[in-house]
Amino acid sequence: MKKTYRNPWSWIPTLYFAEGIPYIIVMFVASDMYKTMGISNSSLAFWTSLLYLPWVIKPLWSPFVDIFSTRRKWIIWMQIILAFAFAGVSLSLHLPIWFTLSLLFL
Known part of the structure; x- marks a missing residue:
């Protein structure tokens, strides 16, 4: 079976863009909201x-990601989980305990 060559310029920019979305939302959007x-x-x-903690401990948990799964699977699953988390935040904003729920989702 012949492997096809994929130009890195076709996927690296979108990967880094997708990687930066959660950071921007937590860093700027959540604070402003x-x-x-x-x-x-x-x-x-x-x-x-406390919401910044995952970025602080990233050097500690990144080797486990490489050991137990592929990066592609990890990125896909994290994007799915983040989509549900952001949907949860948006749905919890009209509730009386919106602050606690939004922190739990983030």
């Missing part, structure tokens, strides 16, 4: 700093 909805600065700083 919580501030607009009336969360205090101290609560905002504490909870959004």
Whole structure:
């Protein structure tokens, strides 16, 4: 079976774009959304700093991803999970406990 060559320019830009979407949403959109909805600065700083934790510990858990699965499977599953998480955040914003639910989804 002959392997086909795929030009890296056809998939690397979209991969890095998809990799940056969750970071941008947590870093900027969540902070702006919580501030607009009336969360205090101290609560905002504490909870959004906890949301950044996956990027802080990325060097620790990335070897496990390489051992137990392929990167392609990992990226696909994480994109699916993130789509459900973002849908959960958008559906929880009108509820009385929106802040707690949105933190759980993120």
